[in-house]
Amino acid sequence: MHITGDQHLVKKINKSIVLETIKKKSPLSRSQISELTGLHKGTVSSLINELIEEDLVFEIGHGLSSGGRRPVMLLFNQEAGYAIGVNLGVNFILVILTNLQGEVIDEKTTYFEQTSLDVVIPMLIEAIQAMIARAPKTTYGIIGIGIGVPGVLDDKGTILLAPNLGWENVDLHRILTDAFQIPVTIENEANAGAIGEKEFGFGKEDANLIFVSVGIGIGTGILLNGEIYRGASGFSGEMGHFVIETNGKKCKCGSKGCWELYASENALIEQARQFLVDESGDQTLDINTLVAMADSGSARVIHLFNQIGEYIGIGISNIINMFNPELIVIGNRLAVAEKWIKNPIMRIVEQSTFPFIRRQLRISFASPATDSIALGAAYTATKSFFSNTKVWVD
Amino acid sequence: MHITGDQHLVKKINKSIVLETIKKKSPLSRSQISELTGLHKGTVSSLINELIEEDLVFEIGHGLSSGGRRPVMLLFNQEAGYAIGVNLGVNFILVILTNLQGEVIDEKTTYFEQTSLDVVIPMLIEAIQAMIARAPKTTYGIIGIGIGVPGVLDDKGTILLAPNLGWENVDLHRILTDAFQIPVTIENEANAGAIGEKEFGFGKEDANLIFVSVGIGIGTGILLNGEIYRGASGFSGEMGHFVIETNGKKCKCGSKGCWELYASENALIEQARQFLVDESGDQTLDINTLVAMADSGSARVIHLFNQIGEYIGIGISNIINMFNPELIVIGNRLAVAEKWIKNPIMRIVEQSTFPFIRRQLRISFASPATDSIALGAAYTATKSFFSNTKVWVD
DNA sequence: AAACTTTGTTGATCGATTGTATAAATGGGA
DNA sequence: TCCCATTTATACAATCGATCAACAAAGTTT
Numbered sequence A, B: 001m002h003i004t005g006d007q008h009l010v011k012k013i014n015k016s017i018v019l020e021t022i023k024k025k026s027p028l029s030r031s032q033i034s035e036l037t038g039l040h041k042g043t044v045s046s047l048i049n050e051l052i053e054e055d056l057v058f059e060i061g062h063g064l065s066s067g068g069r070r071p072v073m074l075l076f077n078q079e080a081g082y083a084i085g086v087n088l089g090v091n092f093i094l095v096i097l098t099n100l101q102g103e104v105i106d107e108k109t110t111y112f113e114q115t116s117l118d119v120v121i122p123m124l125i126e127a128i129q130a131m132i133a134r135a136p137k138t139t140y141g142i143i144g145i146g147i148g149v150p151g152v153l154d155d156k157g158t159i160l161l162a163p164n165l166g167w168e169n170v171d172l173h174r175i176l177t178d179a180f181q182i183p184v185t186i187e188n189e190a191n192a193g194a195i196g197e198k199e200f201g202f203g204k205e206d207a208n209l210i211f212v213s214v215g216i217g218i219g220t221g222i223l224l225n226g227e228i229y230r231g232a233s234g235f236s237g238e239m240g241h242f243v244i245e246t247n248g249k250k251c252k253c254g255s256k257g258c259w260e261l262y263a264s265e266n267a268l269i270e271q272a273r274q275f276l277v278d279e280s281g282d283q284t285l286d287i288n289t290l291v292a293m294a295d296s297g298s299a300r301v302i303h304l305f306n307q308i309g310e311y312i313g314i315g316i317s318n319i320i321n322m323f324n325p326e327l328i329v330i331g332n333r334l335a336v337a338e339k340w341i342k343n344p345i346m347r348i349v350e351q352s353t354f355p356f357i358r359r360q361l362r363i364s365f366a367s368p369a370t371d372s373i374a375l376g377a378a379y380t381a382t383k384s385f386f387s388n389t390k391v392w393v394d
Numbered sequence C: 001a002a003a004c005t006t007t008g009t010t011g012a013t014c015g016a017t018t019g020t021a022t023a024a025a026t027g028g029g030a
Numbered sequence D: 001t002c003c004c005a006t007t008t009a010t011a012c013a014a015t016c017g018a019t020c021a022a023c024a025a026a027g028t029t030t
Helices: A007-025 A032-038 A041-053 A117-134 A172-180 A189-200 A265-280 A289-296 A299-323 A332-354 A372-389 B007-025 B030-037 B041-054 B117-134 B173-180 B189-201 B265-280 B288-296 B299-323 B333-354 B372-389
Strands: A057-062 A072-078 A083-090 A092-099 A104-111 A142-149 A158-160 A166-169 A186-190 A211-215 A218-224 A327-331 A362-365 B056-063 B072-076 B082-088 B090-101 B104-111 B142-149 B159-162 B167-170 B183-190 B207-216 B217-225 B327-331 B360-364
Touching: A007 A032, A007 A072, A007 B007, A032 A041, A032 A072, A032 B142, A041 A057, A057 B217, A072 A265, A083 A117, A083 A189, A083 A372, A083 B173, A092 A117, A092 A372, A104 A117, A117 A172, A142 A172, A142 A189, A142 A372, A172 A186, A186 A372, A186 B372, A189 A211, A189 A218, A189 A327, A189 A372, A211 A299, A211 A332, A218 A299, A265 A289, A265 A299, A289 A299, A289 A332, A299 A327, A299 A332, A327 A332, A327 A372, A332 A362, B007 B030, B007 B041, B007 B072, B030 B041, B030 B072, B041 B056, B082 B117, B082 B189, B082 B372, B090 B117, B090 B372, B104 B117, B104 B207, B104 B372, B117 B173, B142 B173, B142 B189, B142 B372, B159 B360, B173 B183, B183 B189, B183 B372, B189 B217, B189 B327, B189 B372, B207 B299, B207 B333, B217 B299, B265 B288, B265 B299, B265 B333, B327 B333, B327 B372, B333 B360
Parallel strands: A083 A142, A142 A186, A211 A327, A327 A362, B082 B142, B142 B183, B207 B327, B327 B360
Antiparallel strands: A057 A072, A083 A092, A092 A104, A158 A166, A211 A218, B056 B072, B082 B090, B090 B104, B159 B167, B207 B217
8 A cells, every 4th residue: 555645645745844834933924825835826825724723823914014004923823832842861751741843831851760660761751740740731632652762672662672771672752642532653863863953953054964972882863864774673873883893802792893892971981090099089070070079170081082082083984985965963962072083083084074064064062951852852743743633744 | 945745746655666566576577466465456446557557567478367267467668767886996897788687788888097087077978878879769868977986075066186096176976967868876985885785685585784895995884774974074984994903004094003004905915024034036926816816825915914903893894783684795806815704703703792693693795796886876777767757755 | 138347428516715895094296 | 095916815717637426338146
């Protein structure tokens, strides 16, 4: 069975084009939409009236005349419904509430120490529950819940493996659907980050964007031709296990010389521990501590960041040469060390990539203020809402 | 301006679905097509009649009854037109003539030694001209010319750089369009190979397929979600310049330790030359000679193939971990050494890739009998014919 | 031979875009 | 102030393509 064409499909396509246009360029008049999209005036009129009926668009009043009748300006009704977005981390749960435009209305972070299912799942449900309770009443209510998870998923939303949480075969989709009776979408953390950056971050104009999540390990969210690339078994993006040293250290994945052995938060802390025992006692080492030490001038720590940065740069160079993307965003924990790792990364990238590829390329660090993973997760929920129930074709 | 929907689009979609169904599963009756596609009987009838009118489909006679009126069986008219496919190599021009189904009707190889434009372009034009002259007369005649080129192209069919031919900024599209007044499509060699394997080779069922062209250098054709991936500047697939040894040999690309320094035909021959001067005089070394020597038991050559195979395996492992493809096809010159490099490649891949990724993965060598590059090139011409003038939406 | 099945066509209907005419609102100029 | 061109938006008929239903054609089964 194929997706065959009929008038309903045509209408869905055009309605989605009209709504997208309003979302991106409002305020707009009907006639401007007609010109921008190439659709006939009458078509636009009737579609707009349906969208107003559905409370997704509203009239804001008259605009300025350009020599004739004054246009009626239209706005997207961002507040017709809200979406929940969750970044499920290794020691925290970040829940955000966004409107249909992806603007953050509310947010709350909860921390945990034990990662066992019995502890985390109830906390997760409670956190979402609390956020739903705080959401204002709207036409469509909570239209969906999107979650970003640090692990490998199948296409039905089961977590096959989340090594840093110690989870295996957790049917999170079922658990949350049962708990809330609301559509749930689950996405890998790095993929969600890529989506977030594409929709709300630095990558709005880019069709090819790669989100490099440098945390305990390294994961990558690959967005090609505007869509997440998943591979044959939903398991692409395991770039942490690139071989960058043919005869390097042994990795638990079975290979040798894997990238994340040299360039992750784990690598950083492990190496720091070797010389910091004497330098500063047995304090708990984490990345924020190390950044603080570098800021206050510790040469050894600065040198360590430099080294880690170079290794990150090697992997990123491989990514660049392979994917020739428009944008690379470095996110997750190590992004806070931007100040200390940016230069070595850039230096290596300039050495190891083609000039004509670099010309189309930008590299940036995810802003610590906005959580692109939670934003991306919320966006998947919104998108699913539109494609399943209302407009949108994809 | 977007691609908006109207009835013409609907018809194009459905007509293309009907034709594709016939191409893939003929002989078929109208009613079977209706069931397979989900389209209404009447719709199928009218579309089929148009296709018959256009000479793209014909009735072959009655099929067997299944308890009622006997069906009229339909066939795709593969011979309604022919396409030219060209593999422009570093020392040869292979021209093939295919029907609309991609079956090779005729083929001819011409060899050349000087790669200067003045020599090669006239030869190319003459070779194509000769093939066109030999083609039988059909309804649509020669519907297009497709060319696979070992170099970097822009989106208008200009060769920006073909290092092994010594060409730069050659507007091949214009040259050939002027010469033949027929639609011309130009594609990178490795991309054409990927398309050929997808349509006619081992990859028919696969959406994610990577063609690794191991010749003088290493190029890759990346087919994701059923489409060639080109990257931001049409320049992805430069995987020959992966870094696999962080402190390895210097490469002319400016980096160090690039894959193709260790795993290409160049690497093979260079290393062979070092010890073969004394072993067999100053014969001209090429890959066929080396394969022959291995076949007759030269331990050193066998060991060399083993080593090159292992390095190929390392790069392929990286590709696998990154793309998680269904299929990898190893093509171009080194494919003839399958017997000697297959095992080391496989051994390394098994060591360096995840088991769950391998489960969905096949690795094969391009068959030397069929040239997937020329086939893929011819297919791009056929596809362009259908999408521009007749049915097909993409 | 009658009844049922399968295949394929034909004409009516539906639904969506488009084209044309028209109405409404406005600015510019005589 | 009045008239007209212009811009905006709607209304209604025309058109095109898919679907639906009825029917004809050609079998098979009982």
